[in-house]
Amino acid sequence: MITETVKKCIVCGAQSFREHFECKDHFVSGEKFKLAICETCGFCFTNPRPPIDQISPYYESDAYVSHSKTSSGITNRLFHLSRKYTISYKKRILEKYTSGNTLLDYGCGTGDFLNAMDRAGWDCSGIEPNEGARKQASQNKSLAITDEAGLSDIPDGSLGAISLWHVLEHIYPISERLSSFHEKLSPDGTLFVALPNMNSYDARRYGSYWAAFDVPRHIYHFTPDSINTIMKEHGFDMIASRPMLLDAFYISMLSEKYKSGRSKIIQAVFTGLSSNIQASVKGRNYSSLIYIFKKSK
Ligand SMILES: [Zn+2]
Known part of the structure; x- marks a missing residue:
């Protein structure tokens, strides 16, 4: 396994970290990755991590696809039901906090959310690095779907x-992207x-088995405070946040499975x-949580 070591905290710039714990990639590789905590601001991140040109194999999994495509198994059935609810929940939040109807969904996957917004009359574009997902999203011709390079054309x-x-x-390149989002808005x-x-309570309860650490695909592990700090540095003010209540159940179900090898539904x-x-x-x-940001005045 090829890795790179992050030397500087992306939130505060400090260079002194302590080791948190080691997490296993339960989803794809079975490899273990350490989490580091910044001694200055407490921000947690995967360190060392695969370099950017080595990360794509960690997204290649049948299980990853089955998240969106099959309906077998109770976890997947619940996933499908909750996805429908979640799309309408996100739509309501967007409608409440947005003026105008132009939307870019960055990391749009197969375009489920964009399709719902398109049906509601929004002018929708999407960016998706995964070619297979991008092709599927592009089947709806009224959506403008591109890879990451398309961001500069907006x-x-x-x-x-x-x-x-x-x-x-x-x-x-989180800093670069946040600056671009600021320009494009x-x-x-x-x-x-x-x-x-x-x-969160579930993160603390499951520790290294918490499914939302999702190493090495998740390279940052935010809290409400750390996301607020990094967004402020990029010219954004948090104006509201909304809970994603179903995620607590979904993540607990996956975490139980990672911990015991069994689906402990009641416990989850x-x-x-x-x-x-x-x-x-x-x-x-x-x-x-869904965090809602406006440009700082
Ligand atoms: Zn820091």
């Missing part, structure tokens, strides 16, 4: 909304970022419920 200040649904934690544009939260439902209740009582540490 006129500056032209977008009302940019969405990244569980995507930012995968992006190597209109002055009143809105950026929507969905991320897992490693300060109990943990998901506990996570959501704790977060609603004690503040915003939900398993996953």
